[in-house]
Amino acid sequence: MAPRSRILLVDDEVAIQRAVAPLLRSRGYDVEIAGTGAEALRSVAARTPDLVVLDLGLPDVEGTHVCQQIRAKSAVPVIVLSARGSEADKVNALDLGADDYVTKPFGPEELLARIRVALRRLESKDSEDTGVFRAGALTIDYDRRRVVRGDTEIRLTPKEFELLSLLAKNHDRVLTHRAVLKAVWGANAVEQPEHLWTLVAQLRKKIEPDPANPKYLLSEPWVGYRFVTE
Amino acid sequence: MTVMASRGAADRWHVAAAGVALAVVTLTLGLWLRVSNAAIVSSSFLLVVLVVAATSRLWVAVATSVAAMLCLNFFFLPPVGTFSIAEVQNWVVLFVFLAVSLVASNLSAVARARTHEAVGRRDELARLFDLSRDVLQMTDSREALSVLARSVARRFDLEYVAVALPRAGEWDIFEAGARTIALDRRELTKAFASAQTSLEFDAYARTYAGHRTMTVDEQVVRLVPLRVGTKPIGILAAAGREVEAGTLDTLAGVVAIAIERAQFLEERKAGELTRQSEQLKTALLASIGHDLRTPLTAIRIAASNIQAPEIAPDERFGQADLILSEVERLSRLFQNVLEMARIDAGAIATEARWTHPSEIVAAARDQVEQTLREHKVEVRIDPDEPVRLDPRLTASALAHLLENAAQYSPSGSTIGIFSRVTDEGLTIEVRDQGPGIAPADLPRLFDRFYRGAASRTRASGTGMGLWIVRGLLAVEHGRVWVENGTDGGAQFTIVVPVGVREAEPAGSPL
Numbered sequence: 001m002a003p004r005s006r007i008l009l010v011d012d013e014v015a016i017q018r019a020v021a022p023l024l025r026s027r028g029y030d031v032e033i034a035g036t037g038a039e040a041l042r043s044v045a046a047r048t049p050d051l052v053v054l055d056l057g058l059p060d061v062e063g064t065h066v067c068q069q070i071r072a073k074s075a076v077p078v079i080v081l082s083a084r085g086s087e088a089d090k091v092n093a094l095d096l097g098a099d100d101y102v103t104k105p106f107g108p109e110e111l112l113a114r115i116r117v118a119l120r121r122l123e124s125k126d127s128e129d130t131g132v133f134r135a136g137a138l139t140i141d142y143d144r145r146r147v148v149r150g151d152t153e154i155r156l157t158p159k160e161f162e163l164l165s166l167l168a169k170n171h172d173r174v175l176t177h178r179a180v181l182k183a184v185w186g187a188n189a190v191e192q193p194e195h196l197w198t199l200v201a202q203l204r205k206k207i208e209p210d211p212a213n214p215k216y217l218l219s220e221p222w223v224g225y226r227f228v229t230e
Numbered sequence: 231m232t233v234m235a236s237r238g239a240a241d242r243w244h245v246a247a248a249g250v251a252l253a254v255v256t257l258t259l260g261l262w263l264r265v266s267n268a269a270i271v272s273s274s275f276l277l278v279v280l281v282v283a284a285t286s287r288l289w290v291a292v293a294t295s296v297a298a299m300l301c302l303n304f305f306f307l308p309p310v311g312t313f314s315i316a317e318v319q320n321w322v323v324l325f326v327f328l329a330v331s332l333v334a335s336n337l338s339a340v341a342r343a344r345t346h347e348a349v350g351r352r353d354e355l356a357r358l359f360d361l362s363r364d365v366l367q368m369t370d371s372r373e374a375l376s377v378l379a380r381s382v383a384r385r386f387d388l389e390y391v392a393v394a395l396p397r398a399g400e401w402d403i404f405e406a407g408a409r410t411i412a413l414d415r416r417e418l419t420k421a422f423a424s425a426q427t428s429l430e431f432d433a434y435a436r437t438y439a440g441h442r443t444m445t446v447d448e449q450v451v452r453l454v455p456l457r458v459g460t461k462p463i464g465i466l467a468a469a470g471r472e473v474e475a476g477t478l479d480t481l482a483g484v485v486a487i488a489i490e491r492a493q494f495l496e497e498r499k500a501g502e503l504t505r506q507s508e509q510l511k512t513a514l515l516a517s518i519g520h521d522l523r524t525p526l527t528a529i530r531i532a533a534s535n536i537q538a539p540e541i542a543p544d545e546r547f548g549q550a551d552l553i554l555s556e557v558e559r560l561s562r563l564f565q566n567v568l569e570m571a572r573i574d575a576g577a578i579a580t581e582a583r584w585t586h587p588s589e590i591v592a593a594a595r596d597q598v599e600q601t602l603r604e605h606k607v608e609v610r611i612d613p614d615e616p617v618r619l620d621p622r623l624t625a626s627a628l629a630h631l632l633e634n635a636a637q638y639s640p641s642g643s644t645i646g647i648f649s650r651v652t653d654e655g656l657t658i659e660v661r662d663q664g665p666g667i668a669p670a671d672l673p674r675l676f677d678r679f680y681r682g683a684a685s686r687t688r689a690s691g692t693g694m695g696l697w698i699v700r701g702l703l704a705v706e707h708g709r710v711w712v713e714n715g716t717d718g719g720a721q722f723t724i725v726v727p728v729g730v731r732e733a734e735p736a737g738s739p740l
Binding site: 013015016018019020022023026027057104105106107108111 | 522525526527528529531552
């Protein structure tokens with residue numbers, strides 16, 4: 001087994017610390033706890049955790065600000081805990097470099113699943129940039145720009161292929177509408193989500209076995225899209 | 231009535247004076263000076279007529295003219311001592327005299343009427359001005375229309391004034407004045423209907439048509455439509471002093487504007503209230519939503535930790551403990567919301583009874599035992615003699631202060647509870663060793679959902695506690711205030727009057 005992953009839990013609520021830390025330890029992670037944003041930043045710099053679980057409501061600084069600061073120094077995956085119920089905070093955190101989010105109140109499996117995905121992506125990162133990507137019956141060949149489902153080749157327009165490879169390269173994590181628009185259409189298009197809706201609908205028609213109940217290309221309501229591999 | 235009486239008396243006096251003047255002239259010229267020249271006599275009489283016309287009413291002047299003519303004929307024109315006239319030229323003298331005196335009387339009367347009207351108009355303008363000022367100063371919209379009716383009655387010396395506004399087929403009537411008159415609602419409806427269907431300007435009376443009169447108990451009541459622009463919005467009823475029709479119209483215009491203004495004020499107030507309650511709801515939802523999620527998450531995870539085979543057995547106890555304390559936190563939150571609703575609804579009754587201050591402190595500590603676990607508590611009660619007050623409300627208020635102190639001071643620090651009895655009542659101080667209260671937060675600290683600038687980003691705390699303290703103490707006629715202690719921490723003080731309700735029957739059950 002690989003060395004135990006180290007997770008930094010940033011939350012000022014003692015109750016959350018007391019519940020989440022045993023949960024993570026029992027699943028084989030090493031857990032460190034920070035109660036403030038400043039403590040979190042010190043810990044990220046000094047102890048280089050493998051993953052950060054960050055609550056957005058911190059006593060000293062805005063959680064989104066902490067997120068930005070972490071991202072400025074390190075590529076460590078960040079999973080945001082948001083209790084605010086407002087989509088804007090989540091989207092903001094994701095745009096500022098967070099990898100994923102869990103909304104309070106959440107269950108243990110939800111958090112563990114997000115952590116597993118984020119850590120796994122970290123391990124296989126290098127192998128994904130080129131070559132072939134497989135998810136279920138779907139195969140994406142980045143070099144030849146070919147997509148095959150089962151035995152049939154799927155013909156995609158250049159934009160569709162661009163969108164699909166973007167989501168596949170970030171599989172299992174949320175990409176905000178804004179991030180996708182920026183990557184596929186450029187910075188000027190971020191306020192025009194209609195482009196994205198149309199393109200996603202086209203892409204689903206081509207790659208999904210049942211476009212009405214997508215299996216790969218899932219919507220995260222009001223936040224963005226997630227390409228799911230499991 | 232008194233005006234009419236004094237007028238009649240003045241007329242009688244004028245008639246008598248005119249008779250005396252005529253007699254004096256007749257005696258002086260006829261018996262003493264023995265003047266017989268018709269021109270001299272007639273001009274002397276004319277002088278009397280002019281003086282009378284200038285000072286008296288038209289009919290007195292006319293009567294004087296006729297009497298003077300008869301005197302001239304009887305005493306001076308030959309044949310003297312009879313009403314017959316011998317010479318034709320004397321006929322001419324007689325009729326010229328009569329014509330001149332009548333014309334002079336009439337001219338004088340017209341001039342006097344004009345003056346009178348001008349004075350009256352100036353008087354009514356002044357009244358209208360005063361009324362407008364009253365209207366502009368009207369601020370409270372609840373009583374506005376009654377105040378308005380009173381102002382009209384006072385400024386125009388009317389015995390009865392009513393502002394009648396139609397509402398859903400009924401009439402809202404605001405009355406003022408010394409008399410009470412039962413207005414006939416059907417008459418109002420008729421007047422209002424005619425005002426709605428016709429609008430016509432009467433140039434002669436300088437008024438819009440639509441004025442009606444009705445007679446109630448022999449009192450003439452005038453009904454004037456209240457119009458904003460041309461649209462009628464109600465009826466003004468007035469009785470008592472005669473007010474000119476044009477003035478009534480103007481008066482009705484001012485009243486209509488005042489009503490519009492009052493309604494506007496009321497709408498604005500209602501709008502303001504709605505907005506405030508919307509804000510309150512939003513704040514409540516945000517606050518509760520925030521404080522529900524954390525304990526729910528902790529409970530959910532801790533419960534599944536207990537079930538999970540991966541968890542070490544010695545961890546399970548800690549997880550169960552966590553669940554218990556989070557459940558207590560939820561139930562505190564729930565109690566706060568309930569308490570807040572009861573304060574809002576005015577549903578908190580007090581029940582005074584004899585109790586020891588130490589019991590109150592113990593009860594309060596009991597309520598927030600879990601929260602105080604990380605703090606040392608120092609209690610000083612002097613004297614611990616029974617006081618009469620509502621122990622539950624007082625303990626509940628104290629518990630909120632203790633919870634507040636525990637939340638905003640470092641764990642391990644000391645919270646002091648000091649109780650004493652003063653002239654004002656039972657005084658309890660709660661001192662903590664936290665950062666104290668920022669001066670900017672002091673004025674709003676007891677506002678609902680207000681959270682200090684420094685604590686706003688903290689996850690716990692809803693901004694309900696201190697507001698509840700204030701609400702509970704208000705029910706007990708007590709008070710609460712906060713200051714920063716000399717050693718830096720915050721010091722909250724509550725004072726509850728004791729024994730004041732002894733005279734009342736034992737409190738109502740809750």
